Each structure stands twice: as structure tokens, then as C-alpha cells.
Amino acid sequence: MRLFLTVAVALSVSACGTVTRGSNEDVTFNSEPPGAKVTTSTGLVCAATPCTFPISRKQEFIATFEMPGHHPQQIEVKTEVSGGGAAGMAGNVVAGGLIGVAVDASTGASYDHTPNPVFARMVPIRPERQPVAPSRQRRSGAPGV
Template sequence: MTYVSRRLVRLVAVLCAGSSLAACATVTRGSEDAWVVNSEPSGAKVETTNGHQCQATPCAIKMKRKSEFTATLTKPGYKPATVQVSHKTAGAGAAGVAGNVLVGGVIGIGVDMYTGASQDLVPNPVTIKLEPEERSPAKIIE
């Protein structure tokens, strides 16, 4: 085998390895995650601005990792509470992206960024302390 053909074989091998490992974070982490919400006291209803809900905390809602939304918790006798949820690059997600870079998976980096597989929802889990509603004094009827 000549020097040029050995280099060509090596290049093809690297490209094949890169394509087989493309989108490392997408493969290892997936594009969805469970967003966990708790409340004190428990039993609050959760509704999100992206259309998801659960009827009583504690609960977990399956969300896209690159979601951004506001969640509102409601419970009779308590003031509504909101939490803003965003996303950030996760340690494990960054490792998957780094794997793409090392192996030459430029396409994999694009896939991971598009699917959000390298992201984590923050905050997750979240615990919200609900405040009791203020009660107005009872009126005396004469």
C-alpha cells in the first residue's frame, strides 16, 4: 500500500467513525427531559406557557431540553406562584458536543444544537413555597 492510499484509508476510517458518533449528546441524552416541580404544600396545579400541565405536585413533565417557559402553580387558599424556566449547556451535554468535535462530527454538533440534547432545563428540579392568601376580616351583620 502506498503512502497516499494509507492516508486515504485513514481519512475514510476517521470519517466513518465521525459519522457513526455524530450527535453524541442526542444519542446519549435524548432531546427531552423530565422537568420536576414540587410545592410546599403539595397538591398544587401546574400550568406552563408552552401548553403542559399536571394536576397535583409533586409531578414531572416531559419537556424538550431547549424549552423556555413560565410555569404557574395554583392551589385554593394560596396565592398563585410563577417560575421562569430556561435552559443552559449541561456538563454531560458539553461532553457530547466535545465528542463530536474530537471525532470530526460537525454534522453531529449541528444535530445536538438543533435538538437541544446538549441542554438542561434550569431550574430543575424546582420547589415553590406557596404563600397563603390573606383573609379579610369577617363583617359583622347587625
């Protein structure tokens, strides 16, 4: 009986997405032009793009890109079940791995971040055009003007 339980647990864990994919995913941040500062709503900070952080697969967040002379950009990063995550979940079910299903659900191992890479096109701030005041020029030949 113990041998059966040991084999059942081993099968459920071996099919587990947490083991094969991990509970974190590398998320890359890029901007055009490069060099933007990125701050995430989870508290991560990148001094200059491009950069990459390992982020929990179940963590959704907002990335704010900032660059002097450009408008800030905010990009929402969501999570969704990936093809690999769905295959891992199916493997859990086939192998009878209720434990693996529970572990994957709690760690978010079956999810991927989207978009990844996170990309922001930085839009330059254009100074507002100041209205041109009519110039007061002297006309030749006009007295006192």
C-alpha cells in the first residue's frame, strides 16, 4: 500500500506544471527608444530598458514606463492559461494527480503573462506652439508709427 501511494504521489508531482515550468516567469520590458525607467505596481523597478524580471506566474500588474521628454505609458500585464500550462494540467488529470492540479492552481504554474515582452513606444512631449504676437514694425515713410 505504501509503495502504491509513493508511486501515485511521484506520478502526480512529475506531471505537475510547477515542476516543469516553475512558479515564476521571466518578463521582459522594452521601449522605443530604449532607456525608459519601468516601475511595476508590484514594486519592481528597472532603471533603463531593456530589462527582465522573474515574476510570479499568477501575478497581474501594471508597468509604468517613464522617460524624460516623453509621455509616461502604462501597460496592463494579465495572466492567461498557456498551451504548456494546459498540457501540464492535462498530464495531472491523466496521471490521476489531484495533488499536482492543486499545486499548479496555487502556484499559478499553468499561467503565462501577456503581453510578454512588455513594450512601450515612448511618445515625445512636443512643446505647445506659442501664438506669434503680431510684430510692430515701422513702415518707412509713415510719420510717428
